[in-house]
Each structure stands twice: as structure tokens, then as C-alpha cells.
Amino acid sequence: MHKSLVSITDYSKQEILSILESARDFEVNPNRKTLDGKVIATLFFEPSTRTRLSFETAVVRLGGSIIGFSDAATSSSSKGETLNDTIHMVSCYADAIVMRHPLEGAARYAAEVSPVPIINAGDGANQHPSQTLLDLYSILKTQGTLENLTICLVGDLKYGRTVHSLIQAMSHFNPSFKFIAPDELRLPDEYRVFCRRNGIPFTEASELNDNFNDADILYMTRVQKERFLDQIEYERVKNVYTLGNDMLSGSKPNLKSLHPLPRVNEISMDVDKNEKAYYFQQAQNGLYVRQAIVSKVLELID
Amino acid sequence: MEKELKVAALRNGTVIDHIPADKLFQVVSILQLKNTNYPITIGNNLESKHIGTKGIIKIADRILSEDETGKIALVAPNATINIIGEYKVIEKRPLVPADEVHDLVYCANPVCITNHQPVPTNFYVLKDNGHVKLKCRYCEREFLREEIKLKKK
Numbered sequence A: 001m002h003k004s005l006v007s008i009t010d011y012s013k014q015e016i017l018s019i020l021e022s023a024r025d026f027e028v029n030p031n032r033k034t035l036d037g038k039v040i041a042t043l044f045f046e047p048s049t050r051t052r053l054s055f056e057t058a059v060v061r062l063g064g065s066i067i068g069f070s071d072a073a074t075s076s077s078s079k080g081e082t083l084n085d086t087i088h089m090v091s092c093y094a095d096a097i098v099m100r101h102p103l104e105g106a107a108r109y110a111a112e113v114s115p116v117p118i119i120n121a122g123d124g125a126n127q128h129p130s131q132t133l134l135d136l137y138s139i140l141k142t143q144g145t146l147e148n149l150t151i152c153l154v155g156d157l158k159y160g161r162t163v164h165s166l167i168q169a170m171s172h173f174n175p176s177f178k179f180i181a182p183d184e185l186r187l188p189d190e191y192r193v194f195c196r197r198n199g200i201p202f203t204e205a206s207e208l209n210d211n212f213n214d215a216d217i218l219y220m221t222r223v224q225k226e227r228f229l230d231q232i233e234y235e236r237v238k239n240v241y242t243l244g245n246d247m248l249s250g251s252k253p254n255l256k257s258l259h260p261l262p263r264v265n266e267i268s269m270d271v272d273k274n275e276k277a278y279y280f281q282q283a284q285n286g287l288y289v290r291q292a293i294v295s296k297v298l299e300l301i302d
Numbered sequence B: 001m002e003k004e005l006k007v008a009a010l011r012n013g014t015v016i017d018h019i020p021a022d023k024l025f026q027v028v029s030i031l032q033l034k035n036t037n038y039p040i041t042i043g044n045n046l047e048s049k050h051i052g053t054k055g056i057i058k059i060a061d062r063i064l065s066e067d068e069t070g071k072i073a074l075v076a077p078n079a080t081i082n083i084i085g086e087y088k089v090i091e092k093r094p095l096v097p098a099d100e101v102h103d104l105v106y107c108a109n110p111v112c113i114t115n116h117q118p119v120p121t122n123f124y125v126l127k128d129n130g131h132v133k134l135k136c137r138y139c140e141r142e143f144l145r146e147e148i149k150l151k152k153k
């Protein structure tokens, strides 16, 4: 049975740590020939240039080749082909498939029917495990550990899949959470239940202010306009959740601010030069983490 | 009267009683009684001291499997299932929800792959403090028992 990566919950604590360790190794030397002769397909049924380029660069720097498509309009699914058939067709040519799909659960289904490993590069609002692993790698790199950290999650905690996956992944490492969100975008009940069941302490607030002063990580997410029924409410919330440089003055010296990008106005530009801003390096870390993920599903590393 | 309906006519088989009236046809569908050749008696909108109106199903000569009672437990958790032998109750079958349900219900998430492609559904049944939830194997969302809709077979 091949080893796909569909959901962050597919990986044990040990597997997560070994991925991060091998990412560290790739960061030291990202150019190798370990994928020489391998073909990786990137099937993007909805466009995501950022994620696709990151995966494709990861593969090319390891000497592998890329086939695929970057949006559904150019794929056979626009002619009504089932996902099952597309996956079978592509697996005739590729050693592994990186897939992004607008429907939730598409990656799990693809992994069940595919003869080659599937890497989920996002299935709707459900899972995006390579993002989660690069978040973890960024936390590990900046804090020196994943254990016993206080993580402040801000913004759209209701629909933000990166937030949900991060909560699941961090649960291995004895974290404390602070959830800061407007009432409309509060963390869903099932994740609060998840925290309680796993003995993870958390607090909730609806204003950002300096509520993160005891945090080690400040994880900002995008507050999307289309999530609001009331546009006046959106305008209010948008401004309350903008991180400005002056707001960082009382924070811990080791604090780093992360953001899955692209940002809109959650973090003002004057934060970029602050050494506590880490979102651009975070994106770069994605390359090494994805090299580790591709190598793992192809069983080139443990 | 109630007692008579329950067991009088059945020599061997299964009696499912205290089904909420609005769930009766879901149970009929779960057991695929439309296509059965066993003698069956179905009553509905009968008076019940406990639940207002109820339904009852009697199936002669057939004993339900654990899998079937596990599915019934999802839609009618307070029903009673008695296995009858020679006119007597020989087993009171507890309604323990199944651990997994395969292609029995629709996923309530409109953007789940199972609602757009020919993919049979699969749910894990989670039991949490007396609440029963179903978690979709594909989109990973959790739903309350009341939110799910049975597939028409």
C-alpha cells in the first residue's frame, strides 16, 4: 500500500518530526538528483499559483520532471471525466500526484483509487497538509522547539482550514492557544471540544489589541469579505484585526508573526521590517518541507 | 391492544417497536422491506404512552443482523427490538449504533466530493457523551444524527 498524504492527521507525531528533520536537511542542500527519472504530476483542478510553483520547484530542484495542468478549464474534467478516471489515466504516466481540488474529500477519494501516492495540495476548505507542515517547520525553526508553546491564532477561525489543521498538528506538543476572532468567525465547536478532550488550555477573545503579549507565535489569517453577510460589520472587523508595527512593542522577544499568505490588510506593511515578521521566510520554508513530503511519499526517505 | 399488536401474531421473527412515527419509513428503507418476501406487518401513527405516535414493524421468520440494528440505532435510537421465538421474546436486542456506515446516508456537506461524483459515502460513528455524531470519511466534517439524510435505495 502506497503512502499518500491527505490529511495532517494521517501522520503520527514521529512522522511529523521526521518530515521536519528532513526538511532541515533539504534546506542545507535543496539541489540534488534524488528524483532523477521520476515524473510528478501536479493536477490543479482550481488555480493556486503559489502552491503549485512551490511543489514544482521542490521537484525540479531534486531532478524530477513535472506534468499536469494548472486549472480545471484545461483538464479533462471540464469534459465531464470523473476524478476516478483522471487519476487512473495520470497514474499511467506519473510516479506521484500532487492534487488541488475545490471539492472537500476529493483527495481522500483520489488516494483510495490511485495506484500511485497522492499529495493533497488543498481540497476545498478541508485540508492542506503541506501548509500545516511548513507552519510547523517555521515554528520549530524560530522557537527551537515545538513543545510547550503559546500560540495565538487570529482572524477567520471558523473557515480557516490552516487554523484547524494547525490545532490538530500542535496537539502533539503540549501547546496553549489563544483564539482571537470576531463573533461571526469564531472557532467551531468541534475544535473547542477537541482541545478540551486533549487537555489543551485555551482562551478566547474578540479583540486583537495586545492580547498576544504572552504568545510565542502570532498566527494571522485572512478575514475574507465574502464570509460576512453584513458589509458594515466586515469594515469594522477588518480594521480591528490589522496588525501594526506599534502593536508588537509589548510582545515577547522570541515572538514571530506568521501568515499563510497572501495577505490583504491583516498585517500592515510597516511590520515587514520588524524582525518579528516571519511570513516571507515561512513561505520559503514551504519549498524544503515539500521536498521532504515528495521524498517521503516516494519512500526515498523514512 | 398494544400488546396484541406487538407479539400476538408472530411466532418467529423480529418486532421493532416504539419507532417515532416520522422515522418509520426510514427504518423500512434501511431494512429494504420493499423487496422482501418475508411476511411483514407495518403499523404507523399508533398511540404511544411514551412518544406520542409510534410505528411498529413485525417481520416473520427473519432475525435482524447486528449490522441492521446498528443502522436502525442511528435513526431511531429509542426503538425496541425484540427477537421472537415460539411466540416468546427470546432476545432483547440493544440498539448500539454501528461504528461505520457504508453508503447508507448522504453527506450533509454540499461541497463534499460524495455529492458530486459517483463515490459511495462512508461515515465513522462517533459517540460523545451520549451524542452520536457521524464523521464523513472524505470531507472530514462531523454531523449530528438529526442532520443526515438517508439514501433512497
Ligand SMILES: [Zn+2]
Pocket: A105, B107, B108, B109, B112, B113, B114, B136, B137, B138, B139, B140, B141
Ligand atoms: Zn462529506
